Amino acid sequence: MSAAFSFRRMLAMIGKEFVQMRRDRPTFAMMVGIPLLQLVLFGFAINSDPRHLPTAVLDADHGPFGRALVAALEASTYFDVRRAVSSEAEANHLLARGTLQFMVSIPPDFSRQVARGDHPALLVEADATDPAATSGALNTLQELAQTAIDPDLTGALAALKAGPPPFELRIHRRYNEEAVSQYNVVPGLMGVVLTMTMVMMTALSVTRERERGTMENLLVMPLSPLEIMVGKITPYVLVGYLQVAVILAASLWVFHVPMVGNLLLVMLTSVLYIVANLAVGFTFSTLARNQTQALQLTLFYFLPSILLSGFMFPYRGMPDWAQTIGEILPLTHFMRIVRGVMLKGNGWSDIAGEVGMLALILLVVSLIAVRRFRRTLD
C-alpha cells in the first residue's frame, strides 16, 4: 500500500523547489530583497514624529523675546527656521505650496506686551494636511510656550515664570482643521490604487503575450514598439479613469473630504499619472521573462511607492536618501497634487512643478520602455 504521505516524496519535492529557485534568480533576489527592503523602510526610514520641519518666522516685533522664541523653536529640533519671510502673503504662498510647514507670526509690540504681563497672542499657522506630520511639533509648541523665554525673564519679570504662560499660543491649523486623517489618506489612496493596478496590468498583459507565444506573431506583423506600447496602454487609461471616478466619488460622498480646489484639475492630472504608471508597467514587461516575474517587479515597485511617497508616513519624517527616492516616484508628485488641490485649493500655478515632474518621469520611462522593447527574439 502506498502511504498517503511519504517523507521521501516530500524531500524530493523540496529538493526540486530548491533547484527551481536557484534557476530563477530574479525570484530569489526578490525573496531576499523584499524582507530587506521592509526592514530598512520600517526600521530606519519611517519616522512618524518628524522633526526639522521648515518654519518661517514673520517678526513684526524685532524685540528680545521674539529672538528668544526663535532660539527655543530651533532648540526643540522640531522646527527649522530656515528663512525669514517679509510678508504674510509670501508665507501663505509658501504654505500652500508645501515649502513651509509652519509660519510663526510675532505681532508688533510683542516684547513690550509680554513685559507688561499682557499675555499677548502668538500666531502659529500649520499646514495640517497630514495631521501625523504636525502633531508632534504642535505638542512641543505647547510646552515651549511655557518655558521659551524664561531665560529672558529676569529681575522684575521673574514673577511671570510662575503661573500661566507669558504669552498666549494661538495655533491655526490650515487645510485640515479638524485633523481628520481620512482627509489626508483618501485622496492619497487614489494614487496608491492606480500605482498597483496600472503597473501590474500592463506588465502582465505584455509578458502574457510573450509567454503564450503570441508575441512572435506580433513581432512578425508590421507593428512598431511604440504602436504596441500605445496599443497596450490605451485601454487601461480608461480602466484607470474608472478607478479615479470611483475613488473621487467615494471621497466626496462617503468620506466627505472637502474639495477646496478645482475638480477638473484633479481629473486632468490623473490622466498624466495613469499614463506614467502604464509606461512603468510596460517597462517592467520588457524586463520580466514571465508573468510571475512581472508580478514580482510590480510588488517591488509598489512597496517603496506606498512607503516613501508620503502616503503612509509623513514625507518630512524620512531621511534625505528616502526623500530622494520619493522624488523619483510618480506617486509622490501625484499625491501632492491631489492633496494640494482637494485640501488646500491649489491652483494650476501651485501644482505646475509637480505636474512637470510627472511629465518628466513619463518621458524618461517611455523612452526606456521603447528602447528596451525588442523587435526580434534575439
Place this chain on the structure above:
Amino acid sequence: MTAPVIAVRGLTKRFGGRTVVDRLSLAVEPGRIMGFLGPNGSGKTTTIRMLCGLLTPDEGEGTCLGLDIRRDAAAIKRQVGYMTQKFSYYEDMSVEENLAFVARVYGLPGARARVAAALERLGLADRRRQLAGELSGGWKQRLALAASVLHEPRLLLLDEPTAGVDPKARREFWEQIHQLADEGITVLVSTHYMDEAERCHQIAYIAYGQLLVEGTVAEVVASAGLATYTASARAPQASVVELARRLQGRPGIDLLAPFGAALHVGGGDAALLEQTLAAVRADPDFAWQRDEPSLEDVFIHLMGRSRDNFQGAGT
C-alpha cells in the same frame, strides 16, 4: 530564369556560444514548395526566424524576396506569411476577431470582405464566432494558415504546421498548400512527416544546424547511395528480432528496422553489406529481396552519420 525567392549563404546563429545554425545556405525558386526536414532541435525554427527577420544572424547574408535579410527585415516581414510552430493567435478571441485583427494590422483594403472571403475559402464560416482556444488542432491550424495568408504574402514560411493534426486534415492542408503554390506563392515548410516531404518539389535536410542534403526526393535518395534489402519471415517460428540481433553491429550494416514480420536492412557501402548478408541469406526461414531505399531510410541513415560526425568533431 527568375531570381530565387530565398537565397541565403553561410547563415549562422549562436545562442550563448552554442552554434544552433551552422553556415547554412539555401536557395528556393519562385512557386516551389521546399520541405525543411531535420530532427528536433536541429535548427529549423531558428533558420525560419532568421529568414523573416525575427532573429538576426550572427554570420551569413542573403536575400528573401530580393530584400536583404539584415537591412530590410521590416520590408520582408510585410511580404512574408509566417505560421509559427506553436499556435500564436489569440485563444481568447474568436476566429473572426483574430482574422480581423490581422487584417487591421496589415491595413488591408476591404478588410471586412477579405476576412469574409478567407472564412469562406477555408471552411471556417460556420465557426467564425467560436473562440480560437476552443478549436481542435486541425481547425486551429486552418485559422493560422488563413491568418498568415490574409495579406497575400509572396512567401509562406510554415513551421511544422501539421504537427498533431489528423490525417484527413493534413491531406486537406496540403491541398491548400499546393493550391497556393500554384498561384505563385513560394512555400518553405518544416515537417517530420515523410509523406509530406514527398509532396514537396524540393527538400532540405538539416541536423545539428548543418545542411546535409538538398534536392528533389529522388536526388536525395540517390545521393545517399544506400543499398537496402527486405527480409520477410517464411516460417511462423522465424524471429525478425532474432535476425536483427544477429546483424546488429556487423560490418556494412547501417540500418536495421523491423516492420511486422519483415526486417529492413540497409548500408551505405553496398559491397560490404552484400558480403555480410551472404552469411545469413542461407537461412531458409527468410526470403530476401533487394528494394529501393525510402526517404525515411535515407534520413535515419543521415541522422546516424551526422551524429557520429558531430561527436567526432566535439571531442
